[in-house]
Amino acid sequence: MKKILLSLLLIGSLSSLSAQKAETTIRRIMADQELAWNRGDLEGFMLGYWHSDSLRFIGSRGLTYGWQQTLDNYKKGYPDTEAMGKLKFTILSVEQLSKRSAYVIGKWHLARKAGDLEGHYTLLWKKVKGVWVIVADHSS
Numbered sequence: 001m002k003k004i005l006l007s008l009l010l011i012g013s014l015s016s017l018s019a020q021k022a023e024t025t026i027r028r029i030m031a032d033q034e035l036a037w038n039r040g041d042l043e044g045f046m047l048g049y050w051h052s053d054s055l056r057f058i059g060s061r062g063l064t065y066g067w068q069q070t071l072d073n074y075k076k077g078y079p080d081t082e083a084m085g086k087l088k089f090t091i092l093s094v095e096q097l098s099k100r101s102a103y104v105i106g107k108w109h110l111a112r113k114a115g116d117l118e119g120h121y122t123l124l125w126k127k128v129k130g131v132w133v134i135v136a137d138h139s140s
Contacts, residue, residue, distance in 0.1 A: 040081040085112030
């Protein structure tokens with residue numbers, strides 16, 4: 001009985017460490033995205049996204065499929081650093097759903113001369129080939 005309890009405790013500890021590591025990694029990637037955005041580097045910002053035609057982005061204009069199309073849409077909507085402003089993410093929750101997936105909810109804020117913009121986001125993250133990436137983004 002003691003061996004079973006010890007095994008369960010060890011498994012629980014390892015799962016907790018794995019979840020903490022995933023959350024730390026996701027928070028670091030999002031901090032890197034924020035920095036890239038704030039220096040006007042949309043390609044750098046997009047490094048947090050799955051570089052695949054299956055990436056899904058849901059915004060005010062509806063559903064977009066694909067990494068390149070998402071980047072192109074960002075370039076159209078934010079043609080220069082003045083339009084981009086300064087981005088601030090506020091992460092409200094990170095929930096690891098499995099060893100390879102996590103769910104993140106938060107707020108975004110753009111401080112701009114033309115007027116601030118803000119909203120919320122829901123991100124589905126997956127570990128693809130050992131790397132955490134956003135596979136679906138719903139931002140409003």
